Amino acid sequence: MQNPDLTVDNEGRPSGRIQRANSLAGDVYEAIFAQLMSLRIAPGSRITVDNLVKEFNVSHTPIREALGRLEGEGLVVKTHLIGYRAAPQITRRRFDELYELRLLLEPAAAAKATATLDDERLAILREAAGVMARRVGKDERLRYSNFARQDAIFHDKIMEFAQNELIRETLNHQHTHFHIFRLMYHSRVTEEALDEHEAILTAFAAGDAGAAKKAMRVHIENSRDRLLPAFE
Amino acid sequence: MQNPDLTVDNEGRPSGRIQRANSLAGDVYEAIFAQLMSLRIAPGSRITVDNLVKEFNVSHTPIREALGRLEGEGLVVKTHLIGYRAAPQITRRRFDELYELRLLLEPAAAAKATATLDDERLAILREAAGVMARRVGKDERLRYSNFARQDAIFHDKIMEFAQNELIRETLNHQHTHFHIFRLMYHSRVTEEALDEHEAILTAFAAGDAGAAKKAMRVHIENSRDRLLPAFE
DNA sequence: CTCTATAAAATCGTATAGGATATAGTATTG
DNA sequence: CAATACTATATCCTATACGATTTTATAGAG
DSSP states (O other): OOOTTOOOOSSOOTTOOOOOSSOHHHHHHHHHHHHHHTTSSOTTOEEOHHHHHHHHTOOHHHHHHHHHHHHHTTSEEEETTTEEEEOOOOOHHHHHHHHHHHHHHHHHHHHHHHTTOOHHHHHHHHHHHHHHHSOOOSOHHHHHHHHHHHHHHHHHHHHHHTTOHHHHHHHHHHHHHHHHHHHHTTOOOOTHHHHHHHHHHHHHHHTOHHHHHHHHHHHHHHHHHHHGGGGO | OOOGGGOOOOSOOTTOOOOOSSOHHHHHHHHHHHHHHTTSSOTTOEEOHHHHHHHHTOOHHHHHHHHHHHHHTTSEEEETTTEEEEOOOOOHHHHHHHHHHHHHHHHHHHHHHHTTOOHHHHHHHHHHHHHHHSOOOSOHHHHHHHHHHHHHHHHHHHHHHTTOHHHHHHHHHHHHHHHHHHHHTTOOOOTHHHHHHHHHHHHHHHTOHHHHHHHHHHHHHHHHHHHGGGGO
8 A cells, every 4th residue: 555654756756746744635636726727637628536546646535525626616527427527618708707707896896905005015016016027038838827827916916905805715716717718728918918007006006096996997808808819 | 225315216117227317426415515504514513424424324435525515615614634614604704795795796787687688587587576575474484584595586587687607606606605694693584675676676677777786786785784783 | 629641532534445337439240 | 231239448436444633531740
């Protein structure tokens, strides 16, 4: 029987073994989640328990538990006696629905966040927006990856300052699906977003909630329009 | 030994094909979900796998998978080497956040739904609102139960007509937690809500999106204020 | 009596084997 | 060539043993 506590690696698999600091089921969940987010498991593709057993070198039990959790989060779907599949790619319809949701929540959050901003928080937002401006690396793929992550942080920080964890969690949850979509279509997050972020920051700095709300709305609408060609 | 509840046979064929409608894990999920929603499992209470094994007469595997799924949906929480617990009762903070979310989404949905209403749909909404008016039964508890369920249907129907499944799913998901809260505090849904529903219907019938939006906002605000005393 | 330390019990996590069932592909037969 | 039967594969479910950790109980020291 394989004991994960032992650090001896008999096969030397590159996919890596899993440390057992937390529960194994939790670690397996993280590992599958990461593979979904990095497209190592493509949307719609099958996910067999046995493959994961071999890859992670753990038993069925924690894998099933982890897959159940991912099912509950909507990231995988299960068909009885067929097995698990990664959730299908986002549809155009779903895309529109997501942006409708964002437009309802994020501008309002920007307005609400305005009142809570002090110098420290403003600096945090500037930092998040500023990091994006630094064009790190020449690799297009990598640059997008950094940019997208930072964009997500920028938006999430605003949600944090808006002081509604429920809405924040809701958007973060949706973002996982959205992230996969962006990766699939190699959709660049163009540098136009930088100016829009700047406009939001300006409104924040001025303490103008109405302007922040409007700037956020414009930003999200533009973001939607930038990504829309991916559906053609 | 086997769970006898599952074998629903379809007209004795000689071959005797017994098909299982859905997976055991799925059935276990439904069963636990129902117990959570009916408060047979109280918020915050422990959920031991072994107890479920005895109660449902199934093995660990499907139970763990079902619990994982419930964890993914946020209905149970897991602590490593401690076990599963039902999600804790909603806090005052969370309650406020939920109503903030509803106020952002549902009035807008009411406005959007207005444009899609025809006679048939209007009749459906009237029916949903009308059923509540019929004071079915004398049992206070039962009456509340029927009322609450119908109220949920009324709101959900409006979301359906607003044609944004993502937002609809989001609110439905939150509603599960909310439902538990209402049951916990025995908070009556008073008949005041009936007038407010009537106002929404009137706006719908008039095709007045603005009025529908406003009526929905007022209704949700009042709903919040009616439930607020539960936190004292 | 209180506090601490050790031991026992309960609970959870993991691993493994194996039986039952459904799907898919292949082979056989009419 | 078409229809049926069979095999292989994959999945689901069950059962059980054992390890790991927390909780509880008990005993002893201050």
